[in-house]
Amino acid sequence: MQSLNDDALLLYQSLIVKDGTSGYAFRGLVRAYKGMGRLGDAESWLESYLAGNPDSSPALYASGYIFYLKEDMKRAEELFNKALALDANNALALNNLSAVLLNRKLYAQAVNLVHKAIRVNPKEPMFFSNLETIYKRMGDPDLIVTDYNFYLKEDGDPDLIRGYGMAVGRSMRQSSFRLYNEGHLDQAILKWVEIERIYKEIDHKAGLVPVYFSLGLLHEEKDDRQNAQKYFNKVLMLNPLHIQAKERLDDLG
Incomplete structure (x- = not known):
């Protein structure tokens, strides 16, 4: 694990030196340092970087992320806001700032920020996960x-609609497991039928395979x-090599 973190650290440092515009490279750098138990070194590295690049929004975000991980929310919030002052579309900073505000129970502001992050990058599952946590x-x-129904009707961005649809699917899947564990089999089935409808929309x-199974x-x-x-056959129509579906059909005769 140590060697993996070392390799990751060198990779992220190299990416940042070549092109310091990727917030994900900075985030990866911080997480690699965290994996080695060296957040203090991450802070020093970023301070050195910011000395030469004071207007780097991704670097300021990463500095804020360090303090977020250290649970110093006041300092984290200051740095996230600085990052956003330089780049209002820094989606990672928007998302992390929403998490800070969530800790203060400022729900409406937190939702607004993560909605902005999602509009900037609707392909990032982490943002939808944060939104689900807030709700x-x-x-x-x-x-x-x-949210999903609103964007389905009002927005033409397929990535945005798909992102919310996937989030709804995850939420309903959790609900179905809970209903099943409580003995409500018919209600659990209805949740999966709803997931099927959304995934078709x-x-x-690919998501329909586990739904049908x-x-x-x-x-x-x-x-x-x-x-x-019927449903096991639907699985095989989408994935003819699905061994478990074949076995279930054989057992059913």
Whole structure:
């Protein structure tokens, strides 16, 4: 593990020296230092970098991220705001600042910031995960569904719609597991049917394979052989090499 972190550190340092515009390279640098238990060295490295590049928004974000990891939220917030003053579209800084505000229970501001981060980069799952966390802390996790429905109707950006759809799918999957564990088999099935609908809307065909397999298993548990076979066959239509679906069909005869 140490050697992996060493290699990662050298890689990120090299990327930053060649092109200091990637916030992800700076984030990776900090995480590599953290993996070695050397956040203090990360702070020193970034201070040296900022001495020569004082207007680097990614470097200021990374400095704030160090203090966020050290749970010094006041200093982290200051640095995230400095990063955003230089680049209002620094999505990583927007996302981390929203997490800081969440700790202060400033929910509306936190949601607004992570929404901005998602608009900048709708392909980043971390931002959607943060948004889900905020909604759960607010006591209304279904707001992610409201967001999805809004963007499905109002926004033409397919990446944005897909990102929210994937987030809704994750949320509903967790709900289905909870319902199943509570013994509510029919309600758990309905959640998976909803996930199927959403994945079709966002054209997430790969995601339909586990959806259909789960529906097959749930119907099999209900002794509904016809529907179980139907869903296992749907799995094989998308992935003919799915061994478990073949085995379930063989068992069902």
